[in-house]
Amino acid sequence: xxxxxxxxxxxxxxxxxxxxxxxxxxxxxxxxxxxxxxxxxxxxxxxxxxxxxxxxxxxxxxxxxxxxxxxxxxxxxxxxxxxxxxxxxxxxxxxxxxxxxxxxxxxxxxxxxxxxxxxxxxxxxxxxxxxxxxxxxxxxxxxxxxxxxxxxxxxxxxxxxxxxxxxxxxxxxxxxxxxxxxxxxxxxxxxxxxxxxxxxxxxxxxxxxxxxxxxxxxxxxxxxxxxxxxxxxxxxxxxxxxxxxxxxxxxxxxxxxxxxxxxxxxxxxxxxxxxxxxxxxxxxxx
Ligand code: NDP
Numbered sequence: 314x315x316x317x318x319x320x321x322x323x324x325x326x327x328x329x330x331x332x333x334x335x336x337x338x339x340x341x342x343x344x345x346x347x348x349x350x351x352x353x354x355x356x357x358x359x360x361x362x363x364x365x366x367x368x369x370x371x372x373x374x375x376x377x378x379x380x381x382x383x384x385x386x387x388x389x390x391x392x393x394x395x396x397x398x399x400x401x402x403x404x405x406x407x408x409x410x411x412x413x414x415x416x417x418x419x420x421x422x423x424x425x426x427x428x429x430x431x432x433x434x435x436x437x438x439x440x441x442x443x444x445x446x447x448x449x450x451x452x453x454x455x456x457x458x459x460x461x462x463x464x465x466x467x468x469x470x471x472x473x474x475x476x477x478x479x480x481x482x483x484x485x486x487x488x489x490x491x492x493x494x495x496x497x498x499x500x501x502x503x504x505x506x507x508x509x510x511x512x513x514x515x516x517x518x519x520x521x522x523x524x525x526x527x528x529x530x531x532x533x534x535x536x537x538x539x540x541x542x543x544x545x546x547x548x549x550x551x552x553x554x555x556x557x558x559x560x561x562x563x564x565x566x567x568x569x570x571x572x573x574x575x576x577x578x579x580x581x582x583x584x585x586x587x588x589x590x591x592x593x594x595x596x597x598x599x
Contacts, residue, residue, distance in 0.1 A: 396423060455526075
């Protein structure tokens with residue numbers, strides 16, 4: 314058996330096209346261009362690439378983008394001041410503060426300062442709470458990308474046992490919350506695993522849908538996968554062989570029913586869902 318490859322890159326291109334059409338309709342009807350402001354503190358090379366990619370994607374979708382850069386040494390007050398200005402600027406609809414932040418800045422202080430109505434990353438506690446309660450304003454981008462991939466590839470979520478390995482606030486926890494909600498795209502039975510989980514392989518082998526968000530290259534081996542399961546690899550690990558996921562892709566191909574590659578799987582969907590949220594923040598989708 315060879316697993317079906319779930320082409321996240323192609324799906325992201327489709328979603329971005331859909332968004333571009335919606336943006337142009339919105340601009341025509343309202344005479345307002347949706348605008349995303351990104352805040353980048355310091356010179357972290359990976360963060361610079363991420364922000365550049367987000368800006369490029371905005372441009373292609375017809376969304377205006379702003380980049381606000383602060384020095385690595387900037388203080389928390391300076392950053393909070395910038396966030397307050399962007400909150401107050403009616404031309405800015407969505408805002409994100411690129412993580413990680415330098416050690417002198419408390420990320421939780423900054424994320425809570427972002428106006429929840431502009432919080433397109435959906436990291437603000439109000440948006441997290443709304444998500445948990447099943448009435449989200451924005452869905453966080455990577456989990457939303459994973460959910461879209463499952464739905465649009467017709468992978469049955471309702472009633473499935475979904476095992477997620479990784480309980481971070483940006484991927485594992487919100488994704489678990491989304492997939493367990495009542496209704497379309499939800500109704501799964503979710504198990505959320507982490508570094509203290511006992512007999513991890515026994516748990517992952519019971520998954521109809523196995524989602525890896527760990528940050529360890531090729532950690533999920535073929536023997537941890539139930540034959541025919543859907544495997545979603547969120548991991549992005551830089552190795553001597555280039556970018557690899559958290560799943561041993563070559564070996565998993567022979568066991569899984571469907572699987573995402575890295576790169577070209579979940580990654581491109583994350584940015585597509587950021588565009589979706591920016592359009593929603595501008596009032597087009599709510
Ligand atoms: P974190 O480092 O915040 O979380 C990693 C999680 O994996 C933790 O919950 C940790 O458990 C768990 N874990 C670590 N080691 C083990 C182990 N041996 N057994 C079981 N669980 C383990 O990572 P993120 O969620 O931020 O990111 C995960 C991966 O996804 C990374 O590779 C990242 O680059 C990638 N990523 C990709 C995105 C995309 O757009 N495709 C977006 C965001 C992230 P514990 O809590 O107990 O420490």
